[in-house]
Amino acid sequence: MHPGGLVAAGTPRQPSKRRTPVSQPGMADPHQLFDDTSSTQSRGYGAQRGPSSLGYPAASASPQAAFLADPVSNMAMAYGSSLAAQGKELVDKNIDRFIPVTKLKYYFAVDTMYVGKKLGLLFFPYLHQDWEVQYQQDTPVAPRFDVNAPDLYIPAMAFITYILVAGLALGTQDRFSPDLLGLQASSALAWLTLEVLAILLSLYLVTVNTDLTTIDLVAFLGYKYVGMIGGVLMGLLFGKIGYYLVLGWCCVSIFVFMIRTLRLKILADAAAEGIPVRGARNQLRMYLTMAVAAAQPLLMYWLTFHLVR
């Protein structure tokens, strides 16, 4: 590529990748997943730079001005920047085919209050009354605005924390070696994949008309890592008694949480209003929900019992 085109300060890049979700006191627009912290969009190169844009120091403005006076380099910069913009457009257009980036962004639109409330819900779901996800003109509201919506932030963080805590637990027993971490990660991911595939298969066989997407399912199945972390940490601090107590508590909580959440998704028509399920079809769906929920404590125990001695 032409070196003139690589003068990075000249390209009018949009700072869209650097937005951080900031929770504002009044919710501005439920459609918008992330708050727009970019103060300038595509300004011209040279003189004025927005404060949140690229962070280049202001001292570089003057040598740029001298460099840009030359019309040839001006043209080269214009060409280079248009090429970069075209390339970026191409990548943006095609990446959506492989990884559903826009859909994934929805699952990471969280803020601290949501995470706190959701963690509280995972450990104590017994007092929560309303489990329905709010909708905004046919699309579910972002997790920041509704505590019932699934997200991928907590499962992802919990998974990574689980790997680290497993390493810690193995280290305290002098059983640690670095490839064991990879083995733990691979094992947990394999169980997760197996669970997702089994549930998708059973949903297909039972012909459930549900709006439960695969990513939703991954999110729900990832919530059990939170309980696992709690159990292992207590096991490290207080030995086997602490481990069994906390794991038992978390198992029951996750069981209740999954039943109450999945009931609304799988048994959408009947049981959502509390009507007792009747009929073979609804019974089958209820069994499926109970099976999914019962698999969670089993897996939680299976993935952690070897870590606590």
Place this chain on the structure above:
Amino acid sequence: MAFTLYSLLQAALLCVNAIAVLHEERFLKNIGWGTDQGIGGFGEEPGIKSQLMNLIRSVRTVMRGIGCLLAVPQLEGWKIPGPWGPCN
């Protein structure tokens, strides 16, 4: 604790292969799971059995094409870089 992603891949491949080699005439027809025996009416309830039969038929169709290509790395014993597990 050796349940890794690679063993999951192997298991999935073996299962798909098992479904693909089910003999149509000798086996599936005898237990009433042939491809021409299933399609019932247009009621709303496909039922588990007909869903299963559909699944088996589609797995067999796909496996004969793409699945054989996917099985080649396993059969050839190629090492694929990645966090699969100690077996790889």
